[in-house]
Amino acid sequence: MRLKKILFGDLIRRYSAGERDFSKVSVETVSGEKRTWDKGQFKGLDLSGIILRKSSIRWIKVFMDGVILRGADLTDVDLGESNFEGADLSHAILRGTRFFQSVLDRANLSGADLTGARLVESQFFCANFSGINLSNARISDLGFVCTDLTEASFKEARLQSVHFEEAKLLRTDFIGAEFSPETFRGSGVRFRDCHFEETLMPDGSVRSC
Numbered sequence: 001m002r003l004k005k006i007l008f009g010d011l012i013r014r015y016s017a018g019e020r021d022f023s024k025v026s027v028e029t030v031s032g033e034k035r036t037w038d039k040g041q042f043k044g045l046d047l048s049g050i051i052l053r054k055s056s057i058r059w060i061k062v063f064m065d066g067v068i069l070r071g072a073d074l075t076d077v078d079l080g081e082s083n084f085e086g087a088d089l090s091h092a093i094l095r096g097t098r099f100f101q102s103v104l105d106r107a108n109l110s111g112a113d114l115t116g117a118r119l120v121e122s123q124f125f126c127a128n129f130s131g132i133n134l135s136n137a138r139i140s141d142l143g144f145v146c147t148d149l150t151e152a153s154f155k156e157a158r159l160q161s162v163h164f165e166e167a168k169l170l171r172t173d174f175i176g177a178e179f180s181p182e183t184f185r186g187s188g189v190r191f192r193d194c195h196f197e198e199t200l201m202p203d204g205s206v207r208s209c
Helices: 007-016
Strands: 002-009 025-028 098-100 117-121 124-125 138-145 158-165 169-171 189-192 195-197
Touching: 002 007, 007 025
Parallel strands: 002 025, 098 117, 117 138, 124 138, 138 158, 158 189, 169 195
Antiparallel strands: none
């Protein structure tokens, strides 16, 4: 069945009227609609629980700083070049989601499900990733700096050119994760000044320090 397409502006109006389930429509944006939005316009906008599976928010995803998407379903949504600085994506469903050159500084993704997601060349400074599920994710060319990864799961994830700096790795699970070998400077997986506590490494060993 072909999904009905609506603009993001229509979504905002329908959401304000009490509608929450947009699984039967494809939410999209167009270049003309982009001109109607301003940076920070959606800060504090509460879209908790909204369903946006496979929707396209190409033209407005750079304005999503500070938006509230707690428990939202963004399965298979392309969030490349997006700005979610300070946004609340706690317990959101982000399976198969693509983050490319995206900014999530100080964002809250605690308890979010990013199974099979792709995270490339993105920025996660001082973000809350506690309890996040990154199983089978593909992660490359980025850093988790001052990021809280308490009880996060990287099971069977593939990491290449990833660095963890001053990150909290309390009971973080890397079992079965694939760390790329450092064939040249910066190409592997590096840890610097991180806090390890009962951290499960890829080979099943436990690291605490």
